[in-house]
Amino acid sequence: MKIAVSGCLLGEEIRFNGGHSQDRFVTQSLGEYAQFVSFCPEHLAFGTPRSTVRLVEDENDGYYIQSSDGEVDVMDKLLHTNNIELQKIQNEPIRGIIFKSKSPSCGLGSALIYRTNGYSKEKDDGLFVKMCKERFPLLPMEEEGRLNDPWLRENFIMQLFAYDDFENFKASKPTMKDLVAFHQSYKFMLQAKDEVMYRRLGRIVGNHDKLSFDEILKKYEHVFKTIIAEKSSIAKNRNVLEHMAGFVKDKISKVEKEMLHEQIHDYANKIVPLIAPLSRLHMFAKKYSVEYLLNQKFLHPYPKELALRSDIKSGK
Template sequence: MSELEKPRIGISSCLLGERVRFDGGHKQHSYIDRTLGQFFDFTPFCPEVEIGLGIPRQPIRLIVTDVEDQWRCVGTKDPTLDVTEKLQSTAEKQGQWIQALSGYIVKKDSPSCGMERVKVYNDKMPGKQGIGLYTQRIMKNFPLLPVEEEGRMGDPGLRENFIQRVYLYHEWRGMCEAGIKAADLINFHSRYKFTVLSHSQPIYRELGKLVAGVSKDTVDEVSSKYIEMLMPAMKKVATRANHVNVLQHIQGYLKNQLDKGDKQELVELIGLYHRGEVPLIVPVTLLNHLFRKHPHDYIEQSTYMQPYPAEMRLLNTI
């Protein structure tokens, strides 16, 4: 996998403007299509069309069954139309191309594609505790794959979190395809350790201990444990307090290079960010400027300062 290769992202077809919905319409999402489309290669897929439901078609919905935490997916007008097994089966059949993905964006509220809070109907009031049956199976089969709903992409923190996970997982997949070595794992952790610290201090410490013991003979086992710990930790949106902690850590690498004025300006900007008065991009931009004047090899290779293309401007909103 080339470093220049764009991350490949699975996506519900309707979000790219394909007219595959039950009413013959679409749900094109302009930010995903026009903005993220510049940085990602999308693979659209509609499980409802794949299993043979027509366009237009009778809507489907999740209903309660007698088995706890399990649902059936049936027609809203004709409940004898039961596509439960078909949706689960088609998810199993897509494994080969999904395995090559670095992320997946699904349609919210969909009984096939929704990631969370999908309506489940019973004899009384419907409850929002369901997961689309196709997406549920995909997340079970590929638990490390970053998955997000388009409805949650409007939240700056969730949007940044998903995209950050995509780029991290994309790099990890490329490293594994090339054949991961102990030195590769150590270098990867070194580059991402500040990013991990911004999400979880306990996992940051545990991963450090794990990598410290890696060797040629244990790299396969250690790398598997590493990514299985890392990806769930990265799902937690980084807090402002954790970002401040990381910024202060990075600031320490400049303690012998800065004059009093630069130090004061940096401290003040980190404080403004801590109080929510400026976005994260402000102290990060100053740090990048200062490290251009005072280069440091370790900071230069850290992903925290630029975890994805700067043109995405994600740090401007968090």
């Protein structure tokens, strides 16, 4: 899987002062499963070290780029290198982008906008982020600052791997039967994000309008990628866990049933992390060969070594 990442997060010494902002989760944990495509529109435009730039409000409620050394055509230079970096990303089978927070180029909702009087006004997307969002509207994107939150981190990684899974599925020249199987395998993960949209997706697969398979797949892709961008919650996960428990309730003993429901209850009350009731369900599904559960992506949405569901704070 390829992910585009702000070069400074990868340890490249390209920040304005010649330093870097290496992020261990990105380089070490994610690095086990992804190849990175680095970008840095500022380094490409001005080299390193360089004067700092900042975003200043304009009269149309937007902003322009100002350099601390008074250089006048910084905006044009940056727009040019932004386009070069965008093209580089587009040329690769990218499954997501991770940006460096607070940067006027790379901040995702965290770039400071200054008033013309020099005071900061509000936060917005940096210039490069804005262009990425326009070019790749459904691509998973996050910034490293937000990835310190276990809940946002888990949701983003889940989205990233689901997006990758769909792209690989699409490339496998699937049939309608394959799409039905793909959809079934995502049932609980999608329900944990948006039950209403999940049902809408089911109607697309049902194909009551007798569309061609290409049209169905296109519609499916749009809704699927929209749902996986949503965040799950403890309440929604709890519903899904109860639903999954229904698949083993006639096979397990009374005591096992009590223990399972106690763990789901403890998860809902933030006493144990999601991995606790999930592991128990997984074990029952394996013991009693409940294939429908074993095939669920919700049980294994990404490599278990990332251990993101072991953190009690990964639920909100």
